[in-house]
Amino acid sequence: MKTLVTLLLLFLALAARAAEPVDILVQGAEKLEVEDLVASLGPKPEKLAIGPFSFWVGRIGPHRVAISLTGQALIDCTAATVIAIEEFHPRLIVYQGTSGAQAPYLSLHDIIVGRRSIDYGNMITPVRGAGAGSDALAWTPVPQQLRDPATGQLVAYPHGFAGDAAALDVALRTRNPMGRVFAGVIGSAHEVNLELDRVRWSRETFGMDVEEMESAHVAAIAHAFGIRYISFRVVSDAPYEGVPFYPLAARATGLFTINFLHNLPPLSTH
Amino acid sequence: MFFNTLFRPIFAAALLLLAAIPGVIGAPPESVDLLFVAASDAALQPLVQRLSEPQTERIATWTLWTGKIAGKSVVLARSEGDPLNAVAATTLAIRHHPPRLIFIFGTARAHDPSLHAGDAVVSASFVAFDGIESPRAEIGEGSHPLNWGVLPHLLMTPGEKEVAVDSFPADAIARELALALKPPHGRIVAGVLGSAYQTNREADRVAWIREHFHTSCEDTESAHVAGCAALLGVPAIGVRVIDGTEADAAALALQFAEAWK
Numbered sequence: 001m002k003t004l005v006t007l008l009l010l011f012l013a014l015a016a017r018a019a020e021p022v023d024i025l026v027q028g029a030e031k032l033e034v035e036d037l038v039a040s041l042g043p044k045p046e047k048l049a050i051g052p053f054s055f056w057v058g059r060i061g062p063h064r065v066a067i068s069l070t071g072q073a074l075i076d077c078t079a080a081t082v083i084a085i086e087e088f089h090p091r092l093i094v095y096q097g098t099s100g101a102q103a104p105y106l107s108l109h110d111i112i113v114g115r116r117s118i119d120y121g122n123m124i125t126p127v128r129g130a131g132a133g134s135d136a137l138a139w140t141p142v143p144q145q146l147r148d149p150a151t152g153q154l155v156a157y158p159h160g161f162a163g164d165a166a167a168l169d170v171a172l173r174t175r176n177p178m179g180r181v182f183a184g185v186i187g188s189a190h191e192v193n194l195e196l197d198r199v200r201w202s203r204e205t206f207g208m209d210v211e212e213m214e215s216a217h218v219a220a221i222a223h224a225f226g227i228r229y230i231s232f233r234v235v236s237d238a239p240y241e242g243v244p245f246y247p248l249a250a251r252a253t254g255l256f257t258i259n260f261l262h263n264l265p266p267l268s269t270h
Numbered sequence: 271m272f273f274n275t276l277f278r279p280i281f282a283a284a285l286l287l288l289a290a291i292p293g294v295i296g297a298p299p300e301s302v303d304l305l306f307v308a309a310s311d312a313a314l315q316p317l318v319q320r321l322s323e324p325q326t327e328r329i330a331t332w333t334l335w336t337g338k339i340a341g342k343s344v345v346l347a348r349s350e351g352d353p354l355n356a357v358a359a360t361t362l363a364i365r366h367h368p369p370r371l372i373f374i375f376g377t378a379r380a381h382d383p384s385l386h387a388g389d390a391v392v393s394a395s396f397v398a399f400d401g402i403e404s405p406r407a408e409i410g411e412g413s414h415p416l417n418w419g420v421l422p423h424l425l426m427t428p429g430e431k432e433v434a435v436d437s438f439p440a441d442a443i444a445r446e447l448a449l450a451l452k453p454p455h456g457r458i459v460a461g462v463l464g465s466a467y468q469t470n471r472e473a474d475r476v477a478w479i480r481e482h483f484h485t486s487c488e489d490t491e492s493a494h495v496a497g498c499a500a501l502l503g504v505p506a507i508g509v510r511v512i513d514g515t516e517a518d519a520a521a522l523a524l525q526f527a528e529a530w531k
């Protein structure tokens with residue numbers, strides 16, 4: 001009987017600890033970037049702590065969502081995304097937050113919806129001897145690779161990873177309460193670039209509209225798992241205009257994401 | 271008896287039913303003694319060939335190999351030689367087979383001019399040197415990497431607090447054990463394993479990286495695996511052979527598997 005009770009308790013414990021699947025995983029790197037989203041779940045949303053990461057679960061519009069605070073940059077966001085995919089089995093991932101403008105047409109609070117997201121920090125330098133200096137504008141980019149499970153071969157993604165077309169359409173019809181909305185290219189690396197010649201080089205080389213630290217990494221993980229993906233990035237600093245980092249711009253992308261989730265029809269189960 | 275005849279079938283059926291529902295119950299994590307992480311098949315194959323009771327698991331695009339080497343339960347993960355795949359594969363390995371220790375191995379290029387081809391560097395610590403912040407410069411003023419500043423990595427911790435770190439730790443006991451390994455062609459020394467998805471061949475930039483990050487050598491993912499290990503609370507150790515072969519590095523991994531208690 002003792003064994004029976006133990007096993008039933010184990011059974012209940014296993015059932016209780018399992019996370020329910022969600023329709024959409026919504027991620028942000030910093031507290032300011034998820035604050036309005038968490039608040040939109042109501043006064044006491046369900047909260048789960050998994051390892052170092054926190055998730056808040058509830059409904060926004062017609063969707064069951066998990067909101068994830070990933071932390072900054074590749075290590076945090078990659079681990080957080082893998083864990084969230086295994087725990088919540090989302091059908092769409094939305095990464096949203098702040099970014100630095102890489103194109104002169106962008107101003108504070110404008111939002112770029114990721115037509116594609118690309119990792120721009122990988123490179124090979126030419127050979128230069130001691131005293132010959134270092135020239136970042138002469139470095140050769142190295143694309144992110146993923147192994148194709150069907151062929152077993154590594155495949156390079158020199159143009160990054162495309163945003164989900166249906167989500168992109170809805171996002172471009174969604175209101176940004178604080179600025180304009182454009183489709184564009186989001187570049188990710190653990191870098192803050194304020195040299196305008198390098199900013200211009202990044203735009204010419206990769207087509208980047210904004211730079212930040214997570215979207216392309218999460219896009220790669222979503223691609224590997226075959227999960228739809230879209231990213232929204234609000235301009236929080238604009239080096240061409242001399243606008244320094246303004247963290248409260250994060251509110252624009254949070255509110256925009258809430259509007260997007262209300263506009264997005266329920267996701268098909270197929 | 272009562273359990274066997276009545277509840278065991280119900281219990282088993284209920285578990286199967288729950289297991290069939292995505293996200294409810296996955297396979298229970300099976301802990302192992304060692305997780306070995308290396309970039310390529312060339313580095314991993316000597317270990318795969320030594321596995322007894324070998325099994326292969328594929329999760330999305332990543333592969334884990336499990337079994338026993340020298341009586342220790344092990345899991346092998348292929349990092350693909352870049353930070354993203356390395357962190358993803360490491361996270362999956364830790365979740366599916368929680369290890370007592372992560373052993374990261376492979377080859378590297380020297381930053382420390384006293385290192386020679388064939389020397390093996392054991393991690394005193396790991397540093398990801400891909401974090402930079404450039405000072406503001408106007409159009410026409412160029413780009414000057416030797417004037418850039420360091421952007422530290424942040425690790426998330428429970429309670430939604432991010433902690434800035436200059437480096438990631440190496441396990442002290444494993445480090446002592448690793449320093450007793452016998453490289454096929456050189457010395458074994460302690461040093462700082464630096465990582466970025468970069469190949470740096472500008473002598474002045476290598477000197478700049480060494481000055482700012484204190485690197486002994488560079489590879490493309492050791493520090494990111496160690497960062498992931500720190501994030502998820504698993505001890506890690508790394509060994510990199512300077513301008514060596516993957517077979518040289520694998521030989522050291524196998525020596526470590528024999529020596530690890």
